[in-house]
Amino acid sequence: MLGFSGVGKTLLLAGLFSRFRFGGPSGITMYTDDASERELERLIGRIQDTEDEYLPEATPLGDPRTWSFGIRVDVAHGRRADAFTVNYLDYAGEYAAALAGADGEMSDAFLAALRDTDILMGVLDGGDVRDVLLGDARPQTLVKVERLLRLLVRTDQRCVHLVISKWDALVDRDGRQLGLDEVVSRLEQASANFRDFRLNPRFSTLRIFPVSTFGRGFAKQAADGRMVKQPGARWNPLNVDFPLYCAIPDILAGDVAAMSANRSGRENHTTLTKERLAQVTVAVFELAGVLLKASGHGLLVAVPMSAILDRVRDALPRWFNRTGSPRFEGNAALARVLEHCYAKTAAFDGQWYVHPAAARGQGE
Amino acid sequence: MTEKAWPFLIGRGRDAGYRAVVVPEFMAEAASTNALTAATGPVDGPLPSGAACVRELHGLDVGPISVVYRSFSPHGGDYGLDDEGELSDGFGRRIRVTEGLVVRRSAARGAPLEICVADLERVHAEVAGAYRDFWELDQAYVRRTAGAIALGDHRSAAVRLVATEPWRRERERQPGTGSLRPFYAGADREAPPRRSTVRRISLATAAAAVVAGIVFAAVLLTRAPHTGPVPPRPRPAATACGPASCVSQNSDVTMDRCRAPGPDAGCGVGSARREGR
Numbered sequence: 097m098l099g100f101s102g103v104g105k106t107l108l109l110a111g112l113f114s115r116f117r118f119g120g121p122s123g124i125t126m127y128t129d130d131a132s133e134r135e136l137e138r139l140i141g142r143i144q145d146t147e148d149e150y151l152p153e154a155t156p157l158g159d160p161r162t163w164s165f166g167i168r169v170d171v172a173h174g175r176r177a178d179a180f181t182v183n184y185l186d187y188a189g190e191y192a193a194a195l196a197g198a199d200g201e202m203s204d205a206f207l208a209a210l211r212d213t214d215i216l217m218g219v220l221d222g223g224d225v226r227d228v229l230l231g232d233a234r235p236q237t238l239v240k241v242e243r244l245l246r247l248l249v250r251t252d253q254r255c256v257h258l259v260i261s262k263w264d265a266l267v268d269r270d271g272r273q274l275g276l277d278e279v280v281s282r283l284e285q286a287s288a289n290f291r292d293f294r295l296n297p298r299f300s301t302l303r304i305f306p307v308s309t310f311g312r313g314f315a316k317q318a319a320d321g322r323m324v325k326q327p328g329a330r331w332n333p334l335n336v337d338f339p340l341y342c343a344i345p346d347i348l349a350g351d352v353a354a355m356s357a358n359r360s361g362r363e364n365h366t367t368l369t370k371e372r373l374a375q376v377t378v379a380v381f382e383l384a385g386v387l388l389k390a391s392g393h394g395l396l397v398a399v400p401m402s403a404i405l406d407r408v409r410d411a412l413p414r415w416f417n418r419t420g421s422p423r424f425e426g427n428a429a430l431a432r433v434l435e436h437c438y439a440k441t442a443a444f445d446g447q448w449y450v451h452p453a454a455a456r457g458q459g460e
Numbered sequence: 461m462t463e464k465a466w467p468f469l470i471g472r473g474r475d476a477g478y479r480a481v482v483v484p485e486f487m488a489e490a491a492s493t494n495a496l497t498a499a500t501g502p503v504d505g506p507l508p509s510g511a512a513c514v515r516e517l518h519g520l521d522v523g524p525i526s527v528v529y530r531s532f533s534p535h536g537g538d539y540g541l542d543d544e545g546e547l548s549d550g551f552g553r554r555i556r557v558t559e560g561l562v563v564r565r566s567a568a569r570g571a572p573l574e575i576c577v578a579d580l581e582r583v584h585a586e587v588a589g590a591y592r593d594f595w596e597l598d599q600a601y602v603r604r605t606a607g608a609i610a611l612g613d614h615r616s617a618a619v620r621l622v623a624t625e626p627w628r629r630e631r632e633r634q635p636g637t638g639s640l641r642p643f644y645a646g647a648d649r650e651a652p653p654r655r656s657t658v659r660r661i662s663l664a665t666a667a668a669a670v671v672a673g674i675v676f677a678a679v680l681l682t683r684a685p686h687t688g689p690v691p692p693r694p695r696p697a698a699t700a701c702g703p704a705s706c707v708s709q710n711s712d713v714t715m716d717r718c719r720a721p722g723p724d725a726g727c728g729v730g731s732a733r734r735e736g737r
Contacts, residue, residue, distance in 0.1 A: 101477045102551040153553050156531075157470060157478045158501015190477035199599070200479045201494035204629065322552025 097259065098210070098247060099219030100196075100240060101189030104261040104309055106152045107143070108219070109163060109184055111309035111333035112340060114140050116167075122436045123170040126182075132163060144331035151315075151323055159205045160187035169429040177429035180376050182340065185209050196243035214350075214374055215255040215343045217305070218248045222262030223317075229282045230269065238287060245293040254350030256299055259339060263306040265317070276306050276449045301349075303342055304449040308334040338448075341440035344376065344433065349405060351377040356401045358394075364401060367394035380434060383427050384411035409438060464608040465561035465579070468527075469587040470497055471534075473598040474550045481594045482587045484562045485605035492520050493603075499627035500529050500558050511620040512560070512580065514567050519629030526567035528575050528621065529560025538584075539592045547595070557591065559583055561609075567623070578616035582609060 097105045113136050116126035128136070142150040163184040170176045187206050194200035195207070210216075224241055227233035248256050260266070266274045274282075284291040294302060311332035315323040351373045355366040370378055370388055381388055384407050387398035399407055415431045444450070466484030480493045487493055499517050507513065512530040533554045537544035547555045561583050567573045586606055594601040 101472075102549070102553075151553065153556060154472065154478065154549060154551075156502050156556055156558075157497040159498050188478055190472075190479065193477055198477070200477055201490070201497045203494060203498055205498060318552065320548075320552060321550050322548065 097185070097217050097219050098192055098244070098251075099189055099221070099259075099261070100193045100198075100244065101154055103189065103219045103221040105189065105219060106155055106186055107309040108259075108261065108307065108336060109186055110136065110139050110143055110152070111307075111336035112184070113165070114331075115333060115337045116165075116340075119170050122432070123176075124179075124433055124436060125168050125170060126165045127168055128163065128165050136163075146314075146325040146327050146329055149325070151325075155186060155188045157188045157190060157201065157203075160185055160191075160203070160209045162186075162209065167429075167433060169424075169432045171424050171432075175424040177425050179426065179429040179433045180379070185213065192247065193243075196247050198243070210251070213253060214347055215257070216248060216251055216253040217257050217259045217339050218244050219259045219261050220244060222260050222265045222308070225260055225279065225283065226266050228286050229266075229274070229279065242287060242289045245290060249293065249296065249298075254354060255343065255346040257303045257305065257339065257342070257346075259305045259307050261307055261309065263308040263334060264310060264312045264314075265308075266306070276304060279306075280304060280449060301346075301450060303444065305335060305338050305342075305444075306448065307336055307339070309336060338440065338444050341437045342444060344437040345441050347374050348377050348380055348408065352401055352404050355395070355397070359401065364397040364399065365391075365394060366397065366401070370395065376430070379427065379430055380408055383415060383431055383434075384408040408434070412438075463563060463573075463611045465528075465563045465583075465611050466608050467559070467561050467583040467586040467606045468496060468529075469557065469559050469591055470500060471557035471591055471594070472549060472555055473595055473601070474548075476594070476598045476601065480603060481601070482590045482604050482606050485607055486522055486564070487520075487525075487562065488603075488605045489521070492522050495520055495627070495629060496527065496562070500527060500531075500560065502531070507622060508620065510577065510617065511622050512575065513624055514573065514621040515624045516566050516568065516626040517628075518626060523564065524566045526563050526565065526573065527560050528563075528573070528580075528619070529558050530580065531556050531558040533557075539588050539595065541592060541595060559587060561611075563611075567621075573621065574614075575611065575619040575621065576614055576616045577619055579609075579611050580619060581616075 097108060099105055113126055113128075116124060119125045127133070139152065142148050143152075163186060165182045165184065167179045167182060168176055169179055187203075187209070190198075190200045191203045191206040194202050220241060224233065224237050227237055228241065248258075260279070264273075266279060268274060280294070284294070293299070310323070311330075311334045313326060314329045314331050315325045318324050355368050355373070358368045359366045370390070378388065381397075381404070384404070385398075386404055386407060389396040389398070397404070412431055412435045415428070416435075466486065467482060468480065468484055468487075469482040470478065470480050472478040478497070480497050483493045483496060487496060495517055499515055500513075507530065512528050514526060514528045516524060516526050518524050533546060534557045535544055535546050536542065541547075549555055559580070561575075561579070563573065586609065590604045
C-alpha cells in the first residue's frame with residue numbers, strides 16, 4: 097500500500113487481518129507469528145471498542161516493518177493446508193511523501209522494500225478526494241493526490257491499482273454517498289493529470305477500490321479532524337478484502353504477460369527463468385498442468401502462453417473433482433484460494449470500477 | 461574528560477509529517493540525518509521510568525555514532541505552546557516526539573556512556589524552542605542544527621540506558637537518492653550489477669562456464685528423440701508457507717512511551733541554529 101501519512105495504511109492492515117481471521121464459507125484464513133498476532137488482536141480489539149477512544153497513531157519514522165501472513169485454507173474434517181504467504185509493508189507515510197517530492201527524510205530501507213513488491217496499491221485519502229470534488233480543497237491537496245499518481249507512474253511494478261480509503265467520507269453536501277463512477281468522472285474534471293494517469297496504457301486493467309476500514313457509521317470526523325467512534329456502533333470494514341483477492345489473479349496475469357513479452361520467437365518459449373516468476377505463478381502452472389521445462393534458450397511452456405490463464409481457470413474445477421487423492425495439501429489450498437479470487441475479482445469488476453470499461457464484467 | 465554530545469529532535473507538526481526538526485550540526489548532511497530518523501524508530505516494549513534507549517549507528521560517513529533517545533507524546537506546555545493540551549496532528553492522532561543526543565563513538569567500546577537526567581533535560585531545553593517554531597511554522601519551518609553540549613552533570617541521577625541492537629546502513633548511498641533509479645529495477649528486469657571483487661568475478665565466470673557446459677549438454681539431450689518414461693513434473697519452487705517472524709521488531713502498536721519531561725525540565729529558547737537551505 098503506497099500512500100502518504102494519514103491515508104489509513106495501518107488501519108487497512110488491521111481491517112484486512114480482521115476480515116480473514118475466521119475463515120467464512122471459503123475457509124480462507126490469515127495467520128502470523130504469535131507476537132504479531134498478539135499485536136494485531138490488541139489493535140483490532142481497541143479499534144472496535146467504541147468505549148475506548150483509541151485509534152492508531154501515525155506510524156513513526158524508522159525502518160519499515162514487514163508483516164508476514166500465511167494464507168491457509170481450512171476444509172472439512174479438520175484438514176487444512178497453506179496456500180502462500182503475503183507480506184504487508186507498513187511504514188511511515190512521510191517516506192512516500194519524501195519520495196514524491198515533499199520535505200523530509202528518505203529511507204533506503206523503504207526504497208528497497210518498495211522495489212521488491214509484486215503489487216502496488218496507491219492509496220488516496222478519501223477525505224482529500226472529497227475536498228477536491230466539492231471544491232473545498234486547498235491547492236496543496238490536489239498536489240498531494242497528483243504526487244501519489246506520479247509515484248505510481250514512476251514505479252515498475254506489473255500490477256498497480258488505486259485504493260480510495262475512507263470511502264464512507266465520500267458524500268456530497270447533502271450527505272448522499274457518491275458512486276465510484278461519479279467520483280472518477282468528477283476527479284477527471286478536477287484534474288487532467290488524474291485522467292492522463294487513468295488512460296495511461298500501462299495501467300491496462302486499473303482497478304479503483306473504494307475501501308473504508310471503519311465502515312459506515314462507525315466513526316465521524318470532529319471539527320478538529322479527530323475521528324470519533326460512535327457509541328455502540330459496529331465495526332464493519334468495507335471492501336478491505338478486495339485488494340487482496342484481486343492481487344492474486346493479477347500476479348498470474350502479470351507473470352504470463354511478462355513471459356509473453358520475453359518470449360523469443362516461438363509462442364510458448366520465454367527467456368524468463370522460473371526464479372524470475374512469482375512463486376505463486378509457478379505453483380499455479382503446475383496446478384493447471386502447465387509444464388515449465390528449462391531449455392538452453394529459457395523456459396519452454398507446455399501450452400501456448402495465450403491460453404495459460406484460460407487453462408488455469410478451466411483446471412480449477414477439474415482439480416477439485418479429481419478422485420484418488422484424499423490429501424488436502426498446498427496445491428489444493430492454492431486452488432481453493434485462486435478459485436475464490438477469480439470469483440471475487442469477477443464480482444468486483446462487474447460491480448465497481450475497472451479501467452478500461454470494456455473489461456467490466458469479464459473478470460480477469 | 462568531559463564528553464560532548466549533540467542534541468536532536470524528531471517530531472511532526474499538525475500538517476508537516478515526521479521529520480528531523482533539530483539535527484547535530486556534524487550530521488546535517490541529508491545522508492546522515494535520514495539514518496538518525498531511521499534508527500530512532502519505535503522500540504519494542506515499554507521503557508522503564510528514568511530510562512532511555514541507546515543505539516549504535518554504523519556505516520555512516522561521519523563514522524560510528526551512538527544515539528541516546530526517548531520518545532513521548534508531548535503536551536503543548538512541554539514546549540511553551542499556548543495550547544497546553546496533548547498535541548495531535550491534522551488527523552487528530554496523538555503526536556510522538558523523540559528527543560535525544562548523539563555521541564561520536566561506539567557506546568559499547570571505550571569508557572561506559574554515562575548520561576544523567578540533567579543531560580536529557582538540557583537536551584530538551586536546547587531543542588524546545590526549535591520545536592515550538594516548527595509547530596507554529598509547520599511546512600515553512602527550516603530544519604535547524606545543534607552544536608555540542610558537554611555531558612556529565614552528575615548532580616542528577618543517572619539515566620538507565622536500554623540498549624537496542626545496532627543499526628547499520630544496509631548499503632552505500634547512491635548518488636542522487638531522490639531519483640528512483642533503483643526503484644526502476646522491476647522483477648522482470650535484470651538487477652543492477654553489484655560491486656564485486658576481482659576474485660568474485662573470476663569465480664562467477666568459472667561457475668558460469670560450468671553451468672553453460674551443463675546446459676549445452678542438456679540441450680543436446682533434449683533434442684534427441686525421447687523414448688524413456690514421461691519425466692516427472694517440476695516441483696513448484698515454493699507454495700507452502702509457515703509463520704514467519706517479522707523482519708523488524710519495530711511497532712507502533714506495542715510501543716510505550718517514555719515519560720514526558722516535567723514542567724521543570726525547562727523550556728527556554730533553544731540554542732538550535734537554523735539550517736540554511
